[in-house]
Each structure stands twice: as structure tokens, then as C-alpha cells.
Amino acid sequence: MIRTVLLMLAIIAAPLSAQDTMPPAPYAYTQLEDPALEAKATELMSTLRCLKCQSQAINDSDAPMAGDMRHQVRTKILAGEEPEAIRAWLVDRYGDYVSYQPEVSSTTWPLFAVPALLILVALLILLRRVGKRRMEGDE
Amino acid sequence: MIAELGLAALWLATALAVLQIVSGVLGLRAGEKGAALAIYARPAAVVQAFLAVLAFFLLLWAFAITDLSIKLVATNSHSMKPMLYKLTGTWGNHEGSMLLWVAVLALSGGLLAGLERRLPHKTMSATLAVQGFVALGFYAFLLLSSNPFERLPIPAVEGTGLNPLLQDIGLAIHPPTLYVGYVGLSVAFSLAMGALIAKQVTPDFAKVMRPWVLFAWVFLTLGITAGSYWAYYELGWGGWWFWDPVENSSLMPWLAATALLHSVSVLAARDALRTWTIMLGVLAFSMSMLGTFLVRSGVLTSVHAFAVDPERGSFILLLLGLYIGGALAIFAVRAGSITEGKRFSVTSRESALVFNNVMLSAILAIVLLGTLYPLLTEAFDVRVSVGPPYFNPAGAIFAIPMFIVMGVGPLLRWKQDKPARIQFELSLIAAVAIAVVSVVAILGDYSILAVLGLALSVALGIAAFLPLRGRKIGRVPLATWGMIMAHFGVAVSLFGMASESAFTEERLAAVTPGSTEQLGDWNIELMGVDPVAGPNWTAVEARLAVSRGDEEPTIINPQARNFWAPAQATSESALVTRWDGQLYAVIGEQSEDGRWQLRVWWKPFVTFIWYGGLLISLGGVLSIVGRVRLDLKRRSAVRKGKARRDDKAALSGAPQPEPAE
16 A cells, blocks of 8 residues: 555656756757847847746746746747747746736736836926026026 | 843843933923933943844854754754854844844944934934834834744754855855945934924034935945845856845835935035935835835745735834834924025036936836835736836936936036036037947947947046046045045946946857867866865866967866755856956756856956946045044034133133132
């Protein structure tokens, strides 16, 4: 009985441990030959979040998952896909959370509204002070 | 015994904080005469400082001897750790770092009480009462929800160890420096509140406040600089700023303190911007507390983790609400009684400073929004990522005008000036900026922010020295040199950031020992990989021979370390520093075919980022020294004048007959 349980546990655990010991995919730690393609990939990778880290892009991280994602991105770039298509594919898979690229949506609009508001407020404060000074200067 | 002594010291300090509040409030009521109790505020603050610092040193001692009967030591230390990291581990955890926070808070309160003699009695009493009130809240937090001296029922056999990422000299310097800055701002807060309560927002008050703000600001600058460099070499990918919430929580007080610093200077020199100064004083320390909340409540790992164990977080949040809310309420009541102060025209140094204070506040708002927004949405189960692609452009909207005004502002005169007077300087700055933009545009295709950054940094670097034009170099006051140095530091740092982002070259490869890689004009040869061992880790160490052009190769040794308590891998990068940049090398894992992952970057002028930070701090130090020296000179002149007058009075009075008894 105990043996069967252990065996079953081993079977369940095997794929989990295999993930960490598996060698990283070739493009996780290697650049693309073509500098133009590599630049394209780098630009995209610096705006994708490493889901297992704290505030790091995938090209800033040693996490195995970040390595896998780098491999995905480079392979797809090499296959001629456009960066934005790859981003969409990743967002589709992992959710909006994976992309650092700010996009206006129903959940992110305050991020864009507030800076616009800030510009207005800053202008208002400055204009008010400046306007007042001018009047006083005339006195 | 150590733990109990420490705990007793903390409780005593708490009692003294209460005495300080009572005494301060009574001093405020009684006016100049002073009630019997009012004289205790100063000694209470000074003794409190001794006690809190003593408590911290006792904890430090417990870590030094690895006293495993103390829970905090057992969960964060290990007997095999090198001594240095045993000591730095004291503040590498929640309780220890909060004790450090409180010790610095008490120390700065004690210094204020012990050293400051210029303020009117009323303002001083109010200030000490507020300082005591702030201290009381944090003592309560420490004692009630994060006691660092808690004993284990049965001493542990061995400690669990310290996060290997934190076992680094960077950790020895970074948090204490940052905390001195964070908590030094509490004095600015208390002074601002004190002046507001006593209705004495005057240039004299600003002169008292300025060194404290400068002091805190210098340490914040150093702390952020050190933290950035630590992240740069320790994380192994060459990034130096991640817009991580923890980093942002140190940047926000810095932004507020920078604005406060300029505002308080205007108040001291021109008696203008009174409300701004008070408001920024409140804002700066509020940001310090907010940072403490973000870092210490666990809210950053996950909002949900915070919801599960909200005790500590809610406590700080409560303190945060109490202090900020209280300060704002007092501000609202008293704001009517302080006028804005002296007036100035649009083209004046004051206006430039107001403009930049507004810009700094706007940048602060952007950072605050970007930091808090993901936490807010996460509470509603929507996960949003806000990162560099948001912070960089959104911050730049306000940073670019700020840098331009920063170049021009110091050239303007106080109160009123004509732009025509500084025509030459203006055209020089503009010409330099345009020239740099065109040169960079010819060189290659770079991001617009990087190009603007390069242009502004060069223009600003020149503009920083323009205030010296037409002045006798020998007679320029030290404080002015401080300003020039700090502004030049900003230019240097900006240049480093822009250059790093525009010109970095990267080489990632799988290499066999003996083979050579090319990166720009660098040759990198992997000579071999050897196993090495340290006190609490083992590692593979690469021998890389790197040479630039035809020069003699330098041997560098990046390592991939495996710590065993707790088990974690880190990469120790190896750096080759040249005047015009840094070569950054990291060794990774070995693949199945026997090749090693090698990552190398050439980062032109990246070091300027941190040199700039050091220059900014140096500027602050020069400014403090200059101001304090001037102040001492003035004081001794006043004293001498008084003595002379007394002598004269005594001489002329001497022949007169003594009054009969």
C-alpha cells in the first residue's frame, strides 16, 4: 500500500522536478545571429514581465520561466513574427499582467487620465501664481 | 539577559516619549515662562535617543554572538555566517530594520533637542511634542506587533540563515543610510508642524530647518545611489533601476525632500513660499512613512498576503493616517494664519524654483500612482503591470521641462529679472543641447528619451557652472559651490543613464573553455571554469581574460554561487571599470554539451550614474558645511559685538558711584 502511494507520488512529482533540472532552451541564454532581429527581440523582452520575479523584465532574470519566455520570443522573432503579435500571443496565454507596455483599457485608464490631469493642475497652479504676480507687478 | 535589557530600554524610551509630548504641550501653553514640567522635553528626547540606540546595539550584540534563544536571531542568522553578515543581518529582516528605524528616529530627535538653540521656546516645545508623538507611534508598533527581542521557549539548535542576495557589502551600507535619510525627514516634519502650531513660519525657522533637510537628503541620495549600484552588480543582468515598488518607496521621499530643500532655501533667503515649505515638510515625511508601510506590511508580495496577516500593515496604515491626517488637519486650520510671504515676478529665481517644485511634485505623483495602482487593482483581482515603459515617458513629461528650468533658474536674480540679461547664457545652453541632439542623430537611431537625456545632460552640465561667470572664484560662498556641485551631479547622473540606455552592447553566448567572444572592441576569452568554496557557499568560478583592443588582458572571475543556508543560487558579476564605462560579465550554468553560458555587457559611462549620485551628495555636504560655518561666524561676531558693548558700558559705568546698599 505504502509503496503504491510512494510510486504514485513519484509519478506526480516527476514532471515538476523535471522542469527545474531540464537544460534551458537554446535561445534562453543565446542571442540571435542577426543583430537587427536581436534588437527587435531585446526591445520586446524588456517590456515583458517575468511572472515569477518581483518587478523584473524577462531579460533581467535568471528564473527558468523567464528563460523559457526568452526562448519563445527569440524563436518567434526568428520565424518572422512581429513583436506586437508575439506580445498579443503572450498576453493571451498569461493575461495582461505579462506586459509592461501600458495600454488604455477599462482597467488601466486612470494611469493615463491622472498624468493628463496632473499637467492641467500644474499649469493651473503656475498660471495662478504667475497671473497674480503680473497684477501685483503692475501695482 | 541581552534581550530583556533591550526590551526594557525600549519600554523606558516609550515612557520618555510620553513625557516629551506632555512636557512639550505644556511648554506651548505656558509660553516663555514655562510650567514646571516644560523643562523636561529636551532631556526626555536626549535620554530617549540613548535608550533606543542602546536597544539597537543590544540586538546587534545578540546577532554577533548568534544568540539562538532569540527568535529573530534563530530565524535570520546562522552560526557559520561570516561576522560581517551576522552584523548586517541585524537589519536584514522586519523587526531588526524597524528597530533601526526607531533608533534613528530617536537619535535625530535627541540631536534636535540637544543641539538646537536658535528656535523660539514656543516653536521648540511644539516641535518636540510632535517628534515625541511620532516616536510614540513607532515604539508602540515595535513593541506591540514586531518585538525584535522575543525569546524562543527552547533555543534553536541552528539558525535558518540570511537570504544570500542580502549577504553583500551593499546591504551593510544601503539600508542604514537610507533610514537615516527617511527618518531624518521626521525632524523636518516636526519642525514644520512646530512652526505651524506656534505660527512662526519665518526665515529664521527656515534657517534652522535647512541643515536637517539637507542632512536627510544627503543620506537619502547616498542610500538610493548605493541601492541602485547594489542591484546593478548583485542581480546579474546589468539593470540598475527597475521601478520596483521598493525602489520607488525610496525615490518618493527623495523627490519630496528635493522640493522641500529648494523651498526652504527660498524661505530662508527671501521669506517667500511659506505654505509650500510647510506642505512639502509634511509630504516628505509622509512619503517616508508610506515607503515604510509598503516595504514592511507585506502588501508588495501580494495584496492577498497582506489581507491574510494584516496586523503589522494595518498598524502602520493607522499611524500613517493619524500622522498625515493630523498634519493636514492642523495645516487646514492654520493655513489662513500664514501668508504666502514676499512676492516675486515671473522671471525670477523664486519663480523658477516654484516651477520646479511643481514639476518634482508631479513626478512624485506619477511614481506614487504607478506604485499604488497595481496594488489597488489587485485588491479587485485585476492584475496590472506598471513598469519602465510607463514610468519613463510619464516621468519625462515633467522631468524635461524641469531640467531646462534647472539649467536657467540659478542664473536668474531673486525677486525680479530680465531674460535679456542672461541672453548669452541662454543661447549657449540651447546651442549645446541642439548640437548634441544633431551629433547623436548622426551616430545612429536611438530612442527619443535617450537622445533628449544626452542633450539635456550635456547642456545642464555646462549650465551648472554658469552661475560662476563674472564672479571672483575665490569669493564664491561654499553653499553656492554646493549647489553647483549638486546640479552638476544631476547632469552627470543623467548622462550616465541616457548613455547606458542608448549605447549598451550585449553578448550572450554558450562558450567552451579556450574560445573567445567579441563585444565591441573587447575580446573576452574563457580560460577555464573552476569550483571554489566560501564560508557558506560553493561556486563555479570562471577565469575570463578580457582585453580592449591591443592592451594586456585583465583576468576577471565571475562566479555562480550556491548558498546552502538557505539554499539559493546567486550570480556574482565581475566588473572591469574604465573611465568611459564598465564591462559586466556573468557566468551561468553549464549546458549538456559542456559549454558555459556567458553574459557580457559593455555599458558606456554607466558609472556616471553613481558618480553623479555621489556628486549630488557632496554638493549637499558642501552646502551644510558652508551654512553652518557662516552661522557660527555670525554667531561669534554677534557675541564679540555684545562683549564689546558690555565692556564699553562697564567702562563708562565704572566711574559712577555704586548704589548704596
